[in-house]
Amino acid sequence: MSGRPRVAALGGGHGLSASLQALQLVTDRITAIVTVADNGGSSGRLREEFDILPPGDLRMALTALCDSTEWGLQWRDALQHRFAGDGPLGGHALGNLIIASLWDLRGDPVSGLDFVGRLLGARGRVLPMSTEPLEIRAMVQGAEPGSDEVTEVVGQVQVATTPGRVQSIRLLPDPPLACRESLDAVHDADWVVLGPGSWFTSVMPHLAVPDLREALVQTRARRLLTLNVVNSGETEGFTAANHLEVMVAHAPELHFDAVLADAEAVVGQEDLLRRAAESVGAELILKSVANRDHSSTHDVLLLAAAYRDILG
Structure with a gap:
């Protein structure tokens, strides 16, 4: 591999957003592959009313990749703007409405997302993991x-x-249909980055799409698993190794080249985590990547430095 690596980054929500912001400091050859199962908030309302993909996580990924010019940043802020009040627009993010409008006009979710990407000057591409809401x-x-x-x-x-x-x-419909462009992105990548994010609702769903799971197994790309810096919510009480164990249970044929964890988050768990990483063929890489002011999140600059070292 020479030059800037081609990266396919999989996930959803705030975890994927942090990963994308970090990756764009390393390369501009990024494709985000985003989960499409959200049923809450603005996304859930639009999904129910119009039978469309939930746009929220896709919007967040697009804004994470926006150009750092005044134009890109202004459009980022506009797309992230959320209407106040209790009326029909209350709680909706403007970006969700724009994305839904473009899907209606263009009749194709990928084309609509590409158009918003051009509006933002996005340094990369955003794709849904499936062409149907899950x-x-x-x-x-x-x-x-x-x-x-x-x-x-x-x-x-x-x-x-x-x-x-x-x-x-598991996901419904069963089996869910993978987005063809997402499969191509996984096969064409130099690196696939999975995580961080809510483990069962943002990270693991990619493994429940059979064609996407098969692409992740068959790709010639190297694979990096980024662990969360805290365990809460749906993984309350999990050890870092437990995250790998549930992944193996859902996709035993999937191996990784590297597992990245925050050094302080896994103090006392290093040996167990290293064995779990080795069980999926991976080297355990411990770095300081947590945001010290908000320890439940990744620090974008520290994560970018870790990605730079790993991706080469």
Whole structure:
């Protein structure tokens, strides 16, 4: 590999946004592949009313890749602007409405996203992992208070906020259709970066799309798994190694070249995590990548430095 690496970055929400902001300091040959199962907030309302892909995570990925010129930053802020009030527009992000409008006008989600990317001067491309809106269903132990019974929890928001322990996920429709351009991006990449993000609702869903999972297994790209800096919400009580274990359970044929973890977040877990990384063929790389002011998030500059060292 020579020059700037081609990177396919998979995830959703704030985790993918941080990863993309870091990656664009390393390369401008980026394709974001975004989960499309959100059923809450503005995205959920638009999805229900118009039967479209939920645009919110796609909007966040696009704005993360915006050009750093005044034009790009102004459009970033405009797309992220959220209307106040309790009326029909209340709570909607302008970017979600623009994306939905372009999908209606152009009749193609990929074309619409590419158009918004040009508007932002995006340093990369944003694609959905599937061309149809998906529903997450999870088997959860202890979802009901006072019970250890394993029950099914339906919906991204519901899975992300369940007080129980998530054991597995699946997607509907079954099987979900992968976006062809996303498959091409995985095959054409020099590196595939998976994570960080909400593990069961932003990271793992990519492995529940059969064609996308197969592309991740078959690609000649090297694979990097970026772990979260804290375990909360749907992975409350998980060790860092547990994150790899559930990934192996969902895609045992998928191997990685590197696993990146924040050094301070895994103090006392290093040996267990290193063995878990080796079990998927990966080298464990420990770096300081957490935001010290907001320790639940990645510091973009520190993450970019780690990516630079790993991607070469």
